[in-house]
Amino acid sequence: MSPARVIDGREVAAAVRARVGKEVEKLAGEGVRPGLATVLVGEDPASEIYVRMKREDSATVGIESFHHEPGGDVSEPELAELLETLNSDDRVDGILLQLPLPAGLDETDMTALIDPAKDVDGLTPINAGLLAQGRPGLVACTPLGVMELLRVAEVELEGAGAVVVGRSQLVGRPLAALLLAANATVTHCHSRTRDLAAVCREADVLIAAAGSPGLITGDMVGEGAVVVDVGTNRTDAGLVGDVAFASASARAGAITPVPGGVGPMTRAMLLANTVAAARARRAVGGRLPSPG
Numbered sequence: 001m002s003p004a005r006v007i008d009g010r011e012v013a014a015a016v017r018a019r020v021g022k023e024v025e026k027l028a029g030e031g032v033r034p035g036l037a038t039v040l041v042g043e044d045p046a047s048e049i050y051v052r053m054k055r056e057d058s059a060t061v062g063i064e065s066f067h068h069e070p071g072g073d074v075s076e077p078e079l080a081e082l083l084e085t086l087n088s089d090d091r092v093d094g095i096l097l098q099l100p101l102p103a104g105l106d107e108t109d110m111t112a113l114i115d116p117a118k119d120v121d122g123l124t125p126i127n128a129g130l131l132a133q134g135r136p137g138l139v140a141c142t143p144l145g146v147m148e149l150l151r152v153a154e155v156e157l158e159g160a161g162a163v164v165v166g167r168s169q170l171v172g173r174p175l176a177a178l179l180l181a182a183n184a185t186v187t188h189c190h191s192r193t194r195d196l197a198a199v200c201r202e203a204d205v206l207i208a209a210a211g212s213p214g215l216i217t218g219d220m221v222g223e224g225a226v227v228v229d230v231g232t233n234r235t236d237a238g239l240v241g242d243v244a245f246a247s248a249s250a251r252a253g254a255i256t257p258v259p260g261g262v263g264p265m266t267r268a269m270l271l272a273n274t275v276a277a278a279r280a281r282r283a284v285g286g287r288l289p290s291p292g
């Protein structure tokens with residue numbers, strides 16, 4: 001079999017950014033400038049880089065950026081007060097609370113304080129619940145990015161067997177819900193799954209989101225399957241995914257690389273979500289899309 005087609009996340013992300021840039025221009029004509037607030041708590045070096053890139057992305061497409069850096073010693077009531085201020089700031093359409101939070105701050109409790117209409121990470125119980133019910137809402141950026149990659153790569157999901165490895169709130173769960181909404185037959189795997197290899201081999205579409213470098217090897221990939229690698233693992237060998245790319249691409253029909261696959265899509269979908277939130281919140285011709 002010939003080696004797999006490589007799905008280029010950078011190219012698809014650039015197309016999303018271009019689309020969002022046009023939307024922002026259109027909104028400017030309607031007197032609206034979308035705004036994204038980023039909140040970085042403490043001094044996690046990886047988070048600092050992520051937030052900086054998200055702010056740069058915002059500037060590129062014309063989204064106004066509001067940045068806040070409470071120190072690592074901020075208390076829960078103080079952080080809650082900042083989030084409340086952003087909730088009531090009409091210039092702010094999206095609020096991104098960068099995770100992980102320093103020890104002592106409860107991520108679930110803090111995230112839940114974000115106004116669901118501004119929850120561009122899709123992590124509040126309201127948006128997670130809406131997605132679980134197949135109703136319109138804001139959806140987490142990484143799963144949305146995976147769905148956009150699959151759409152652009154023209155992967156048929158209707159009736160396809162999709163296997164998702166990983167069940168986090170941020171990636172695995174929302175992704176499984178989106179695939180189900182797209183009428184895939186979804187199998188959801190996690191650390192207690194028995195014979196992961198056998199389950200994965202059955203997949204038409206295999207999504208790895210486990211945070212375990214090289215977990216998915218070629219022998220776990222069915223001939224011609226579409227493999228999406230969400231994993232982003234920093235190792236001595238550099239940034240690697242959850243999929244052993246060389247062996248998996250010898251069997252897959254199409255595959256995403258790391259880096260250059262899902263990562264750029266996450267950033268691009270944050271911009272798309274901010275504009276969608278702005279349209280819906282400010283009632284300028286926008287309702288949030290339904291999953292599927």
Ligand code: NAP
Binds near residue numbers: 189215262
């Ligand atoms: P997470 O919260 O740690 O969840 C990992 C999930 O994978 C858990 O459900 C866990 O199962 C499962 N898992 C772990 N090891 C496994 C194994 N050996 N076999 C089967 N399942 C296993 O991680 P996350 O936040 O979802 O992130 C997953 C990966 O995606 C990480 O590498 C992360 O850096 C990356 N990521 C990338 C992007 C991007 O933009 N590219 C965005 C977000 C995350 P249990 O539930 O049973 O523990």
